[in-house]
Amino acid sequence: MSLDTRNPTFAGEDGPRAHPxxxxxxxxxxxxxxxxxxxxxxxxxxxxxxxxxxxxxxxxxxxxxxxxxxxxxxxxxxxxKIAFDFNDKERIIAISPEEFMDEISNKFHTLEQDAEYHRFLRVVIGESERFPELAHLYVKTVIMRGMECASAYFEHHPELGLEDPQAAAHVIAGSFVSLVVWQKILGGCAIAPLEIGRVKNVLKTLICDRTKLTSP
Amino acid sequence: MSLDTRNPTFAGEDGPRAHPxxxxxxxxxxxxxxxxxxxxxxxxxxxxxxxxxxxxxxxxxxxxxxxxxxxxxxxxxxxxKIAFDFNDKERIIAISPEEFMDEISNKFHTLEQDAEYHRFLRVVIGESERFPELAHLYVKTVIMRGMECASAYFEHHPELGLEDPQAAAHVIAGSFVSLVVWQKILGGCAIAPLEIGRVKNVLKTLICDRTKLTSP
DNA sequence: GTCTATAATTAGATAGAC
DNA sequence: GTCTATCTAATTATAGAC
The missing domain is CATH 1.10.10.60 (Homeodomain-like)
Known part of the structure; x- marks a missing residue:
């Protein structure tokens, strides 16, 4: 039933000079x-x-x-890595703050368990002095994408009263990214384990409780 | 007679080429x-x-x-690096949330402008696979110190209603650390500048507004 | 395009004079 | 401890056969 249509030896060209x-x-x-x-x-x-x-x-x-x-x-x-998609802004913007936090947390949870991603991050950071253009590419294609999505969420949710959506987006993303770096790349999980769910809950508390604030 | 000109043990005369x-x-x-x-x-x-x-x-x-x-x-x-001291827990615990955020923000502001610290962080992260013991040392002597201090603050401030002080401490520290990595190590400051003060303000809003919440 | 073989350089590390 | 000189192994990169 499974017909492998892939040609393992020869395939398309990647330019005028073709290679197998x-x-x-x-x-x-x-x-x-x-x-x-x-x-x-x-x-x-x-x-x-x-x-x-x-x-x-x-x-x-x-x-x-x-x-x-x-x-x-x-x-x-x-x-x-941009398969790590935050592409569907429209859908994201429509969900509740609780769902938003759950969704982001899930994204980073898969990232936290992806050992290849850890090695990738380590190398991009480690070689960012010798290869700054690669670091810039990572910033532009991966970091900025996620940030823009989260930023757009806060822009469309004025009821949260966060006047700087970009900085707020960084607080969310930065909390999770630094957790992965600390726990998985620097080996913090063996010294002082901190589960991603706990960070999510704190952020949920900080963000979602704001709907209970008496409006200014 | 061999006159030993190589013994510089008496103080005072450190020549450049002589005998440092x-x-x-x-x-x-x-x-x-x-x-x-x-x-x-x-x-x-x-x-x-x-x-x-x-x-x-x-x-x-x-x-x-x-x-x-x-x-x-x-x-x-x-x-x-532990000269970067968060040692005075007692004093810290006594200050207001606003002052607490200002103080932390100032610590990271100096860190953000310390190019040698950026290179140090880059190397510790970059070599953390080959030298995990150095990464662990950094986690234990630098990261944990700061985290414990911030964690203690939230423990002693139940009015903020943050039930997981450790995770809350990570959100604060992680937001700032990731900002330094992103802006200064990965070169984000040349692509999408984000000032540390803006992150501080968001965290201030998120934390300090909680004193206005109607108690549960 | 792929392989055998090798060039040219540089790496980490050491022996021995003093 | 410090220096001169050198060893061995590994490195990046290439020439030439097929």
Whole structure:
């Protein structure tokens, strides 16, 4: 019943100079893992080649040098992160503050359990001095998307009395992101565990109780 | 007769080229800068030696290898960060929520302008997979200190109705820390600037307005 | 395009004179 | 402890066969 329509050997072209897609895919997939695990400098082209099951010269036939390989890999991975979609602004804006917080919390809960995302964040931050353009790409494609959505929510909910929607959006997002960094990347979960649900509840209290305030 | 001109133990005469008080100090100081700028793997012992103005073998007479040098350097720097003191719990607990937020905001404002702290954070995060013990040290000596202080504040202020002081403390600290990472380390300040004062105001609104709530 | 083989450089680390 | 000099291994990158 399951017919694999995928052509594993040859497929589309990615420009005037076509490569067999499978090899390039092998390299990209393996290089991502090795780079995410070791960072840029500690990753050798030999290890990438071994992990990809190709010989080193093959990598150089697809990518100019180590730097270009790294940039291409991380760019690709970053673009993939916008699958983490906050795209449906219309729907979000319509839900209640409680539901809004639940939804955001759920997004970050999946992110908190995604070990590859932890490694990705670690590398983007760790290499942000040598590769600032990658950090900027991450800011623009991932962070800004989420922030704009949350910001739009507060803009459309004046009853919450939050006069700076952008800053309010940052408080929400920043609380969750820093939790992931602290607990999962820095290893805080082994020292002082803090569950994401507890942070969600605090934010719910802080945000939702505002509907009970006597209007100014 | 061999006149030992190499014994500088008497005070006063530290010549530049002559015999500085401690070569180890030179090495530590220079190595910190080089490691913070390049990370662990991208830093070569040659560069450290050049920056310190000593020859490579001298480094190996003080430190077993590159790894031990890095650990010693970062440990030392981490301990230095607790000068960022939240030590005076007693005083903090007594102040008003508004003053409390102002004080925390000021702490992070200085941190936001400390470029060396940015590099330090970048390295601790970036190398946290290879050197988890350094990340743990940072969590225990720096993060936990600040968190405990903020947590104690909410414990002693039941009128704010925050039933999970630890999680509440994280929301405050996480909002500011993530702001520094986003704006200064990832370069967000060049894309979507967000001043620390705006975040402070949102948190002030969220926290301080709670005293106006009709008690449950 | 892919592989074998290797060039050219640099890395971490050490031996021995003083 | 410090320096001169060097060793060994690993690194990035390429030339040439097919």
């Amino acid at each position: 897609r499978s090899k390039r895919e092998q390299i990209v997939k393996a290089a991502l893992q090795v780079f995410l695990e070791n960072g840029y400098a500690a990753t050798s082209m030999n290890r990438v080649a071994d992990a990809a099951g190709v010989i080193k010269a093959t990598i150089y036939s697809h990518f100019k040098d180590k730097e270009q390989l790294f940039v291409a890999i991380i760019e690709e991975a970053t673009i993939g | 008080r401690s070569k180890r100090e030179q090495i530590v100081k220079a190595a910190l800068q080089v490691f913070l700028e390049n990370g662990y793997a991208a830093t070569s012992m040659n560069r450290v030696a050049d920056a310190a103005g000593v020859i490579k073998a001298t480094i190996y007479s003080h430190f077993k290898d590159k790894e031990q040098l890095f650990v010693a350097i970062i440990e030392e720097a981490t301990i230095g």
